[in-house]
Amino acid sequence: MTAPPLYLDHAATTPLLPAAQVAMLEGFAIWANPSSPHAPGRRARAALEDARGRIRAALGWEGEVILTSGASEAIAIAIQRCVQPLVAVSAVEHEAVLRHAGEARRLPVDACGLVLRGDCALPGLVAVQQANSETGVMQPLERVADEVHQAGGLLLADCAQGAGKLYTPGADLIALSAHKFGGPIGIGALLVRDWALLRPTGGQERGYRGGTENLPGAMAMAAALEAERGWLEMALALRDRLDTAITAAGGLSIAEETARVPSIAAYRMPGKSANAQLIRFDAMGIAVSAGSACSSGSLRTSHVLSAMGVEGANEVIRVSIGRETTAEGIDRFIAAWREVAGR
Secondary structure: OOOOOEEOEOOOOOOOOHHHHHHHHHHHHOOOOOOOOOHHHHHHHHHHHHHHHHHHHHHOOOOEEEEEOOHHHHHHHHHHHEOOOEEEEEOOOOHHHHOOOOOOEEEOEOOOOOEOOOOOOOOOEEEOOOEOOOOOEEOOHHHHHHHHHHOOOEEEEEOOOOOOOOOOOOOOEEEEEHHHOOOOOOOEEEEEOOHHHEOOOOOOHHHOOOOOOOHHHHHHHHHHHOOOOOHHHHHHHHHHHHHHHHHHOOOEEOOOOOOEOOOEEEEEOOOOOHHHHHHHHHHOOEEOEOOOOOOOOOOOOOHHHHHHOOOOHHHEEEEEOOOOOOHHHHHHHHHHHHHHHHO
């Protein structure tokens, strides 16, 4: 009998939560344009602002919320519209940040993937992520924010992998995507400490983002953020179990001694390329990835692992855990890992 598919790529996207699906269907029933001045439009506007307020409350955010199509658009708005120019980005940022970085300084990281103390004390906009999408490594954002602010700068934090899972950091601009925490694809947000940090261009979202607002998506994102987070304790236990078993089998757990988001880990299988591993695991019905989904089809060595100085970077795969992941699933992956490593 063929084993059922095992999905361990939740950092790429994770299933829509039932509560989010219900909320989305409710939003579809409120079909009017939230920007229309008539009664149906006003009802849609009220529902949209209610969802915005719930998103703000669920994240513990006291500033403003601009609804976007996802973290990539939120990052673009933040960088292109900020009143301060982008002066530096960490060397391990997601491609969504790097494609807008231009000549901005690349901040080096240590072997654990952490930005160096003192390097973020710069005037201007500095981009440092919350949690890395390939390794799960969490940056010390409170310390980074202190350095940036003491230098008179502003901090942009890509929180796509941490929002809905981790405490929202003290950044000035925060980007997130709903589909990373159980909301739908196509909705995200840019959290803004103060409107004065951005230059408006007209249109919807108080003039900071044009286009008809995605009411069903906003309602679903709010519902997903309000979901309980007890599963993260389970994710941490499962990841620790993976770390131990893979190390015992001759593999290497990347940045194992560093604080990581509980649901993401990266492992090196010496002597086996990541692409060969992915092909073999896929044939066994197991979905994992070789780094960020946005660049997993590229033949280039991961810029994240290169910046960390990881030996054998082209032999590293990412395993990411979700609410649906079980101990039985992790044990199945461990057995598969041993089989692939032993070939």
